Amino acid sequence: MLNVTKTAAEKRKAFKDGINSGTLQRVPGAFSPLVARLLEEQGFDAIYISGAVLSADLGLPDIGLTTLTEVATRGHQIARSTNLPCMIDVDTGFGEPMSAYRTMVEMENQGLAAFHLEDQVNPKRCGHLDNKDVVPVDVMVRRIKAAVEARQDENFTIMARTDARGIEGLDAAIDRAKAYVDAGADAIFPEAMKDESDFEAFRKGVDVPILANMTEFGKSDLLTTKQMQDLGINIVIYPVTSLRIAMGAVESAFERIRDEGTQEGVVPQMQTRARLYELLNYEEYNKFDTSIFNFKV
Structure with a gap:
């Protein structure tokens, strides 16, 4: 609106430059455009739009019940309200690889700067719950490749999330991350890490930006920004914090x-x-x- 002066393309470049800058990017979650406006005023680096928060705001559990249209609409509402780049959670891409292709098209058209796509079985569940399951590596690779093929703006960041840490172990999760990078992922989101040593292992294992999910009441220790910067983490999200406080x-x-x-x-x-x-x-x-x-x- 009147206070938004940056184009979607400018915001995408800012996000990509930020996660490659060597400085930790602080990205809190916004559950509404008004919250995004406040977070911009407070000097954060980008905005995160959480699938769990969107589900909860609709009165639904985070088990893959939201649709592409619902997520894209909320993403657009928030992205158009702020000069900060917005990253959105697109779960498993809302279906099979062809759905990931369409998801990429929709998120780019709605002005988002980045999304993360995960390797859980569809329908998914919250990343910090037990009894998750992940798809075979080749299925996730196809999801990523479909998104990469659909991308029009090279500065749109495609992030691959792996939930394999609690299912197959840390080494297997790192191996998956390497395969996802080879498939074209620009960054990696290792979900449900336990402590600093997990992040340190991921940092050594992959040579792309890494995201840390600092969600409350989850499986991960709540690290400080200094700890994360020292570990070489590139981006931190606080996905549900604003909703929980509110x-x-x-x-x-x-x-x-x-x-x-x-x-x-x-x-x-x-x-x-x-x-x-x-x-x-x-x-x-x-x-x-x-x-x-x-x-x-």
């Missing part, structure tokens, strides 16, 4: 309203009307509107 605050506030009969006690914790208008850039919209609708009937 829902925790909503639950607590409405418990008080239910019990006390008024919201008076939680008003100090609320974002003010003035702050919301500032974040929405109301003043600039008003100036723009007045400059056009300046006639009298």
Whole structure:
């Protein structure tokens, strides 16, 4: 909108340059365009759009129930609201390799800068749950190759996620990552790593940017940005943090309203009307509107 000045192509290049810069890219998750606007204002490097968050926001568990159309639509809504590049979770590509091809086309058309495609069996489940299963390597390789073939902008980042760590072991997960890079993946997302040693092994094993998923209540230790920078990790996501904070605050506030009969006690914790208008850039919209609708009937 009025505050967005960068094109999708510019944002894609910024994302690719960032993950190859040697500086850890900090990428929190946004569950809405408004949250993305706030995160841009706070100086983060990019925006992450989580499949788990999108599912939860629709009142669904993260077990592959969302559709390509739902994910692409939410991705577009968030991407068009910010100058930051946006990376989106496309699960398993919503089907077989031909579906991964279409997924690439749709995400590029919707203004996204990057996505990650995973090697779980379709339909998938949350990466930090047990009893996951992964497809044979050659099936995932075909998914990646289909996406690469569909890509029009060379700066769109295709990231391969592997969930094999908890199923086949660390060495097998690294071997899978190498095969995915050979198939054309620009970066690797090793899911459900346990600790620094896991990330260190991946860093030694593959020569492309690596993502660390710092999700709360999961299987991974919550590392600091300094620890991750020292390990040579290129990008960190905080996928569900904003939703968990927001829902925790909503639950607590409405418990008080239910019990006390008024919201008076939680008003100090609320974002003010003035702050919301500032974040929405109301003043600039008003100036723009007045400059056009300046006639009298």
